Amino acid sequence: MEKPIVGSMSEFSTGMLKDFFRQMDDGSILPYQLQAFLEHRDPFMTLPDIPWPETYKALGMEDEYKASASGLVIPNRPDLWVMPMVKGVTSNKIVAGHKKLGVKFYLYADNLDQAVPKHDRDANRDGSYVVGFRRTIEADEENKNKSANQLARENHKGITLPERLLLGAGFFVATGQHLDEKTLTLCSGSRYSDGGVPGVYWAPDSREVDVDWCGPGYSGDGLRSRSVVS
Numbered sequence: 001m002e003k004p005i006v007g008s009m010s011e012f013s014t015g016m017l018k019d020f021f022r023q024m025d026d027g028s029i030l031p032y033q034l035q036a037f038l039e040h041r042d043p044f045m046t047l048p049d050i051p052w053p054e055t056y057k058a059l060g061m062e063d064e065y066k067a068s069a070s071g072l073v074i075p076n077r078p079d080l081w082v083m084p085m086v087k088g089v090t091s092n093k094i095v096a097g098h099k100k101l102g103v104k105f106y107l108y109a110d111n112l113d114q115a116v117p118k119h120d121r122d123a124n125r126d127g128s129y130v131v132g133f134r135r136t137i138e139a140d141e142e143n144k145n146k147s148a149n150q151l152a153r154e155n156h157k158g159i160t161l162p163e164r165l166l167l168g169a170g171f172f173v174a175t176g177q178h179l180d181e182k183t184l185t186l187c188s189g190s191r192y193s194d195g196g197v198p199g200v201y202w203a204p205d206s207r208e209v210d211v212d213w214c215g216p217g218y219s220g221d222g223l224r225s226r227s228v229v230s
Contacts, residue, residue: 047135050081050170058173059097064088068128080132080229083167085123091116094165095211103172104208109192112161112211116198119160120189131163132229137177139185139224147219148188148197158188158225161198161211167226168200168209178202178209186214188225199223 052074056065068086075082091112095105109115123129134140143151143158151158159167164187168179179185184201191197196213203210214223 047137048174050174052084052170055170055173058101059094059169060100061089061093061097072128072130074130077132079135081135081167082130082132083163083170084128084130085121085163085166086128087123089123089162089166091162091165094162094169098169098172098209101172106203106206106208106210108212116161116190116192118191119162120157121160133159133167133226134229137179137181138183139180139226141224143225143227144221144223145219146225148186148216150219151188151225156188156225157228159185159228160189161187161200163189164200164226183222183224186223186225
């Protein structure tokens with residue numbers, strides 16, 4: 001009869017715990033994933049809620065949020081990120097606030113508010129509003145290989161540049177990570193002054209958020225709009 005391996009389970013457990021704490025320290029396991037595990041949910045299939053008051057505060061726009069968000073109804077949708085776009089928010093302000101959090105940017109134009117003046121939805125033009133997008137790190141796969149021109153012909157409602165910048169900032173505040181690590185969000189709801197379409201993605205090699213552009217007729221597998229979801 002074989003003797004039991006005394007202490008093997010304890011050593012095994014200790015090894016797992018050491019690896020667990022190492023992954024917590026290096027960011028491989030994030031707090032929201034730990035919370036999902038404690039609630040008996042799949043921690044790697046769950047993307048967290050975005051704390052919008054904390055996000056606006058972190059970006060230095062707490063006053064704008066307090067002045068305009070009180071009248072907005074933000075439904076609890078576990079399938080969506082429902083985002084308040086408040087009056088006073090601009091692309092330039094979001095980028096400036098995001099930089100203060102230690103995030104680097106590459107900008108095709110230094111003054112995004114001036115370079116990208118056209119938006120399907122604009123809180124400063126039309127008043128504060130709420131908009132929802134699917135909880136996905138990468139933009140909607142159903143919109144791949146579709147140019148901004150094609151999406152317009154389909155009456156597609158797509159994300160604007162300020163919306164994408166704020167969504168990315170909120171995701172960073174919630175997780176310390178970035179959206180669009182493999183593909184680029186086509187901001188089909190916005191236009192540069194020359195008619196070009198802005199796009200945003202995380203560039204892992206340079207470790208920066210890139211705000212670039214493409215022509216309205218350009219399409220590709222890695223270029224995808226995020227659909228507005230009611």
